Amino acid sequence: MNTMQETSFGQDVLNVERVGDVWTFTLGRPDKLNALNADIVDALLHAVTRADAEKAKVMVFRGAGKGFCAGFDLSGFEAQSEGDLVLRFVRIEMLLQAVAATRAMTIALAHGKVFGAGVDLVAVCKRRIAAPETTFRMPGLKFGLVLGTRRFGEIVGKEAARETLENVSSFDAERATQMGFLSQILPQEAWQEVVDQASSTAALLTDQARSDLYRVLGPVHEDADLAALTRSAARFGIKDRLRSYLAK
Structure with missing residues (x-):
């Protein structure tokens, strides 16, 4: 087993553990509920790119x-320019696209409260597992941000996505399973079995065959997704919209 600490700007933000062809990425900002700052997004993007280059067969995403x-x-968003904020949102979309494009089987293991871009990170994975107490919420449209919307809609259907996003509704693990968003609800002590099973399943196909399968079943909309996100984030007044959102 190889364990590596991915660091950025002197902060430990991501734990990367490699066991054979299985790479596990554990978000490491528990004091901030693993909220995605620039450091953790860059560390994740670097780690996913590296794992893909080293032909990982399974990538697992979880939070400390x-x-x-x-x-x-x-x-700290008040101290940033609108341009800096737009770039941060763009980098998150680039991360999501990197996860979507990998030939590895991707697994999200979610627990606790999962918000916004955290839900998008779950959505982009092929297998989406959550502990029974997990809750989800996607408030991005409250401040005019279009991030991950199409991916969510492709999983749960356009009508269910529209209703959930329009009403900024929270939904629990049971509702997420009913919508088809979650593959399974499992307690955390059973998660290792999921990873082991995924490793066995991933070994049944060559990397090329798995890559071809994912490409056929998951049509690529990279340019359209990036354009939609950038257009919504770059619209004048992103900081005012964030202030209004936080004030409510």
Whole structure:
């Protein structure tokens, strides 16, 4: 077993563990509910790219502490320019696209509260597992951000996605399973069995065959997704919209 600490700007933000062809990425900001600041997004993007280059067969995403991921980290946004904020959102979309494009089988293991871009990270994975107490919420449209919307709609259907996103509704693991968003609800002590099974399943196909399968079943909309996200984030007044959202 190889364990590596991915660091960025002097902060430990991501734990990377490699066991054979299985790479596990554990978000490491538990004091911030693993909210996605620039450091953790860059570390994840670097780690996913590296794992893909080294022909990982399985990639596992999970969070340390009480929850999987609280979404975009809004702390300190007042000190950033609107351009800086737009770039941060673009980098998250680039991360999601990197996960979507990998030939590896991807697994999200979610627990606790999962918000915004954290839900998008779950959505982009091929297998989506959550502990029974997990809750999800996607508030991005409250501040005019279109991130991960198409992916969510492709999983749960356009009508269910529209209703959930329009009403900024929270939904629990049971509802997520009913919508088809989650593959399974399992307690955390059973998660290793899922990873072991995924490793066995991934070995049944060559890397090329798995890559071809994923490409055929998951049509690529990279340019359209990036354009939609950038257009929504770059619209004048993103900081005002964030202020209004936080004030409510």
